[in-house]
Amino acid sequence: MPRQPTFYVSHGGGPSFWIDYPEPIGKDGFKGLERYLLGFESVLPAPPQAYLVISAHWETPQVTLSTSPAPGMLYDYYGFPDIAYTLQHPAPGAPDLAAGVRSLLADAGINSAEDDERGFDHGVFVPMMKIDTAAQTPTLMMSLQQDLDPGFHIRLGQALAPLRDEGVVIIGSGSSWHNLRQYFQAGSGQAEDFDNWLTETAIASPQERNTRLLDWVQAPAARQAHPREEHLLPLMVAAGAAGEDRGRRDFHDLIANKPFSGYAFG
Numbered sequence: 001m002p003r004q005p006t007f008y009v010s011h012g013g014g015p016s017f018w019i020d021y022p023e024p025i026g027k028d029g030f031k032g033l034e035r036y037l038l039g040f041e042s043v044l045p046a047p048p049q050a051y052l053v054i055s056a057h058w059e060t061p062q063v064t065l066s067t068s069p070a071p072g073m074l075y076d077y078y079g080f081p082d083i084a085y086t087l088q089h090p091a092p093g094a095p096d097l098a099a100g101v102r103s104l105l106a107d108a109g110i111n112s113a114e115d116d117e118r119g120f121d122h123g124v125f126v127p128m129m130k131i132d133t134a135a136q137t138p139t140l141m142m143s144l145q146q147d148l149d150p151g152f153h154i155r156l157g158q159a160l161a162p163l164r165d166e167g168v169v170i171i172g173s174g175s176s177w178h179n180l181r182q183y184f185q186a187g188s189g190q191a192e193d194f195d196n197w198l199t200e201t202a203i204a205s206p207q208e209r210n211t212r213l214l215d216w217v218q219a220p221a222a223r224q225a226h227p228r229e230e231h232l233l234p235l236m237v238a239a240g241a242a243g244e245d246r247g248r249r250d251f252h253d254l255i256a257n258k259p260f261s262g263y264a265f266g
Contacts, residue, residue, distance in 0.1 A: 002045035004164045005266035006157070006242050008172040008202075008235040009037070010251070011056075011127045013183065014077045015084035024184065024256045032253035036262065037130035043250075043264075049167030050094050050138040051131075052101070052160065054238075055123030056174035056231040058143040063105065063156060064113045065098040066141040072119035089125040094138035097168065101140070101160065108159035123173045144233050150214050153233050157240020164266070170241045172234025176261045177225050183256060190221030195259040202239070202247035202263040209239055209247065235263070242266055 010033065013025075017034045020027035041048070057076055058064070071093045075085050098114065105112045120128070124141055132139070145152055160170055176198055177191050197219040201212040213236055216222055216229075226232050239247070242265030251262030 001165065001167050003266060004044065004046070004048065004167060004169045005245070005264045006164065006170040006172075006238040007250075007265070008174065008176075008238040008263045009127055010175045010260045010262055011123055011173050012175075012255075014122065015080055015087060016126055017130065018083050018087065019081050022184065029255050033251070033255070033260070034130055036251045037127055038133070040131040044169065046167065048137055048169040050097050050140060051128065051169050051171060052097070052140045052142060052163060053124045053128065053171045053173050054142045054144065054234045055121055056144065056234055057121045057123035058118070058141065059146040059148075059230060060113065060143040061146055062111045062113055063145050064115050064143040065101055066093060066118050067095040067098045067114045067116045068093045068118070069095055071139075071141070073125060074119040074121045076121045087125065087129065089120055089129045089135055091120075091128065091132055091135040091137060091139045094140040097138065097140050101142070101163070104159050104162060105156070108155070110156060110159055127171070127173055144230060148229050148233055150216060150233070150236050153236035154210055154213065154240035157237040158243070160237070160241045161243050164241065170238060172236075172238035174231035174234040176232075176235075177258050178231035179224060179227055181227075182224075185256075190224055191258040193220035194222060194225035195261055196220075199249050199261060199263075202235075202249060202265075204246075206242065206244050206246065213239060238263070238265060
């Protein structure tokens, strides 16, 4: 079975692909991201056995895995048109995979927990409804640890790396730029500076990549791009799971006149 890449994807804003947004996003603002996600599986070396999605919208005291065999839907946003609350992604859960992941984490000295009630939040179902349109591939959700420590999340990814040889595709779901106060402002500010730094980091050698990610707050416009880093931390997990594989930028677009990027490793 070929080794699967790991990914860091931007999942847009709320129910991105199903509603029209005001300017400067506009009704077609997320079309480029939608096209990228729809073509996601076509570039994989083999059909995935399962997806492991680390969601920026789930934080817990210790890393937690969903164990429901049939996760429901968690509409963890508000103020959108009615259609946003009818979206469905009936993909099966992956409780057996969750048990294997917890074993890998224990071997790495990482404590974890289970949640058999949590449904797919929009950090999961928004991208996965486009990636796995048939909703047939088992999908396991993983939380961030709420201390949001970069080093811990890189180490978390390193513990998950063996899954890649078992056909599991690891996706960090967040956003390369996430400043809600500036989302609907027309200008890009220094967003390009951070995006350039992030791309240079992703494509660097693995040692340099991890060193830069550990100190990401020193990047140009770091706190302008991420006033709070929960949408960046899934990248740390994907990069950690990449091991010695270098990264590449496999998605880039301007949304609301601001650069958004995604990365693949391996």
